[in-house]
Amino acid sequence: MNLITRxxxxxxxxxxxxxxxxxxxxxxxxxxxxxxTPRVDTDDWAFTVxxxxxxxxxxxxxxxxxxAQERPHVDIHCVTRWSKLDTDWVGVSVxxxxxxxxxxxxxxxxxxxxxxxxxxxxxxxxxxxxxxxxTFDGEPLAAEHGGPARLLVPHLYFWxxxxxxxxxxxxxxxxxxxxxxxxxxxxxxxxxxxxYRGD
Amino acid sequence: xxxxxxLDGNVLAGPLSEVFSVDLTAAARLCSVCGDEGVCAQLLVYxxxxxxxxxxxxxxxxxxxxxxxxxxxxxxxxxxGCVTIPxxxxx
Numbered sequence: 001m002n003l004i005t006r007x008x009x010x011x012x013x014x015x016x017x018x019x020x021x022x023x024x025x026x027x028x029x030x031x032x033x034x035x036x037t038p039r040v041d042t043d044d045w046a047f048t049v050x051x052x053x054x055x056x057x058x059x060x061x062x063x064x065x066x067x068a069q070e071r072p073h074v075d076i077h078c079v080t081r082w083s084k085l086d087t088d089w090v091g092v093s094v095x096x097x098x099x100x101x102x103x104x105x106x107x108x109x110x111x112x113x114x115x116x117x118x119x120x121x122x123x124x125x126x127x128x129x130x131x132x133x134x135t136f137d138g139e140p141l142a143a144e145h146g147g148p149a150r151l152l153v154p155h156l157y158f159w160x161x162x163x164x165x166x167x168x169x170x171x172x173x174x175x176x177x178x179x180x181x182x183x184x185x186x187x188x189x190x191x192x193x194x195x196y197r198g199d
Numbered sequence: 200x201x202x203x204x205x206l207d208g209n210v211l212a213g214p215l216s217e218v219f220s221v222d223l224t225a226a227a228r229l230c231s232v233c234g235d236e237g238v239c240a241q242l243l244v245y246x247x248x249x250x251x252x253x254x255x256x257x258x259x260x261x262x263x264x265x266x267x268x269x270x271x272x273x274x275x276x277x278x279x280g281c282v283t284i285p286x287x288x289x290x
Contacts, residue, residue, distance in 0.1 A: 032247050033247075033248060034245050034248050034252040035252065036259055079249050080249060159248075159249060178264075179266075181275065182266045182273050182275055183268045183270075184249060184250075195268075196268040196270060197268070197273075198268075198270050
């Protein structure tokens with residue numbers, strides 16, 4: 001007779017092969033913020049892609065919802081060491097938003113309501129790797145988690161998935177964002193534990 | 200839902216003591232954006248993210264970022280404004 005069951009450990013089918021080194025599986029959804037939570041009304045919301053030549057492409061909330069919607073089912077990994085498996089989102093692929101954008105830029109900076117920024121290679125935002133999401137787990141994305149819409153780039157540490165996102169600026173060179181300026185890794189691959197600059 | 204934790208500037212005392220020999224949380228601060236006057240211990244600190252982020256209690260402007268990495272302390276004081284640090288009586 002087993003006196004200790006797996007249930008005592010609180011696991012719900014977690015797969016260790018899906019947890020990057022140095023991470024643990026979280027079953028809640030921690031809220032991490034660097035300032036007051038912006039409260040953005042969808043009537044006032046807009047998403048803008050600005051190219052390196054200054055050309056801007058913008059979508060209102062209704063226009064954004066009218067684009068092709070995708071349902072990414074992904075694992076997410078925060079640099080503060082929690083990972084959350086099997087998360088469900090609804091949103092628009094960055095590929096869709098960039099479809100009519102002419103650019104030769106290699107990098108992008110995501111800008112958020114509230115002033116947060118993060119930088120990514122453009123090739124990490126395309127080819128089905130990134131979305132602007134507005135729904136989490138079947139519900140409108142809560143403001144604490146970045147609603148009305150956030151960037152979702154699940155293959156990089158979650159600080160790259162900017163909450164309250166309002167736009168992407170395409171840039172020829174790499175321009176470090178909020179945490180990247182402050183000592184965090186420029187790229188942030190959780191499988192290579194690229195937490196800090198120099199890792 | 201878990202909510203973010205906002206603390207006051209006293210939480211900065213330990214991390215800043217690794218860098219400075221004086222207690223900056225007791226220093227008077229004049230915000231260069233909104234003119235708010237107070238001591239650094241009154242800053243609003245967001246501590247549950249990847250680093251410590253301190254903001255002005257008057258206007259929420261970014262005052263300080265502090266990240267402890269395996270390679271050292273990264274400290275951005277770019278929004279500090281002007282601080283006055285008491286040094287005691289001259290001999």
